[in-house]
Amino acid sequence: MNFLDLKFFILFMWILVMTACIFIIFVIAPISKFQIDQNEPLSFLKTSFIQATLAVIIVGILIIVLNKFKKVYLLKKLSGKKKS
Amino acid sequence: MPNFEGLVIGTVIASIIAFLINLILMPSFIKFLKLKGMVVNDNHKPNKPKVPRPAGPILLLSIVIGELILFFITGNLEIISILLTTSIAFIIGIIDDFRIMPGWFKPGALILASIPLIIFHIYDNELNVIFGSVFIPILYIPLILISIPLAGNTVNSIDVFNGVATGFMIITMFPIIISTFLFGDLEILMIELPFLAALLGFYMFHKYPSKIFPGDSGTLLMGAMYGALAIASKSEIIAIIALLPAIMNSFLFLSSVRKIVEHRELKSRPTILNEDYTLQASKDKNAPITLVRLILLDGKLSEREIVMKIYKLAAFSSSLALITILLQFIISSG
Numbered sequence: 001m002n003f004l005d006l007k008f009f010i011l012f013m014w015i016l017v018m019t020a021c022i023f024i025i026f027v028i029a030p031i032s033k034f035q036i037d038q039n040e041p042l043s044f045l046k047t048s049f050i051q052a053t054l055a056v057i058i059v060g061i062l063i064i065v066l067n068k069f070k071k072v073y074l075l076k077k078l079s080g081k082k083k084s
Numbered sequence: 085m086p087n088f089e090g091l092v093i094g095t096v097i098a099s100i101i102a103f104l105i106n107l108i109l110m111p112s113f114i115k116f117l118k119l120k121g122m123v124v125n126d127n128h129k130p131n132k133p134k135v136p137r138p139a140g141p142i143l144l145l146s147i148v149i150g151e152l153i154l155f156f157i158t159g160n161l162e163i164i165s166i167l168l169t170t171s172i173a174f175i176i177g178i179i180d181d182f183r184i185m186p187g188w189f190k191p192g193a194l195i196l197a198s199i200p201l202i203i204f205h206i207y208d209n210e211l212n213v214i215f216g217s218v219f220i221p222i223l224y225i226p227l228i229l230i231s232i233p234l235a236g237n238t239v240n241s242i243d244v245f246n247g248v249a250t251g252f253m254i255i256t257m258f259p260i261i262i263s264t265f266l267f268g269d270l271e272i273l274m275i276e277l278p279f280l281a282a283l284l285g286f287y288m289f290h291k292y293p294s295k296i297f298p299g300d301s302g303t304l305l306m307g308a309m310y311g312a313l314a315i316a317s318k319s320e321i322i323a324i325i326a327l328l329p330a331i332m333n334s335f336l337f338l339s340s341v342r343k344i345v346e347h348r349e350l351k352s353r354p355t356i357l358n359e360d361y362t363l364q365a366s367k368d369k370n371a372p373i374t375l376v377r378l379i380l381l382d383g384k385l386s387e388r389e390i391v392m393k394i395y396k397l398a399a400f401s402s403s404l405a406l407i408t409i410l411l412q413f414i415i416s417s418g
Binding site: 006007009011014017018021022024025026028029032048051052055063066067070074078 | 213214215216218222223226321325328329331332336339373375378379400401404408
């Protein structure tokens, strides 16, 4: 599989998904452990809000990274086609 | 609830009936659609033959009857919830099949299809993210409201050539079934099998060269049911990975067009049909980037060759999903 293969694009997307999963488990999920009062609903909502914001930021970063990758991929693919 | 043996027999019967309904009723339905003039041109073939559309009603009927058999055996309300989601997606699709609706209609209206899953609380409060689970009782609700429109539209957008949507769904169902078998409930696994059988039955008519097209009603119900099953079986991430080629197609399209539009609204097409009925990538800078356009950058191909390439990509993403399942299995048992 070379860089210009579409499978490489899918493999890159898979790596991004797995990275996001690792980030969710090891960064976002443990935030609830730092919740001051475990039984207070407002505190629970605040923690959920922070976790949701972080999750949205991650999705945003993933889209930006994927967009950059798409541009590089298309550029290489088109220049490779012209050479051949 | 019957014993294990009874459940297995019930699932097998439900699956066979779902498969046979397509096989028996579809030929008559094709004749009926032709008689009523409900046909569209198959533009990628010589003489542009007329192909009936939509097959959604028979596909839905086969799924509903298969799943209702299971419901009468198990009494599992999750079946009703998934069927409601699938039926709402079908209604949205059938409206789009017969009326020209704006680009936002399908993703917007599909939010309604998510609601039965929330009302019946089909989801677990913990999201399975391969390396562990996250307790998100509140966040899960917006996640479902996004997931069903996303799954429905993603499958809808991949339905560009004969048999692609159905073949793609069949291939990507396997990781979901294996994930449910290893990590989910037996009752959800039972719901998945008649759906797969219905897809296989329909594929006999949708495969290249298509005798009938699914229409939006068919593709939206397939995507919505797939999404609902992924949520019910706690296989959301596995489903995302299996659907990567279709997600990639939607991402490429949206990032190049920068708005939600119907394909018919596009001024420039992503591919060009040659006189020998092969396709090549458009050179127009304003043409949207799609999965097929990227496939065709390597050179012109026939419709059948493009379909095979998309199946191979689906098999590749499903293999990645299987690797992910293996990873999850190692982590959870270790």
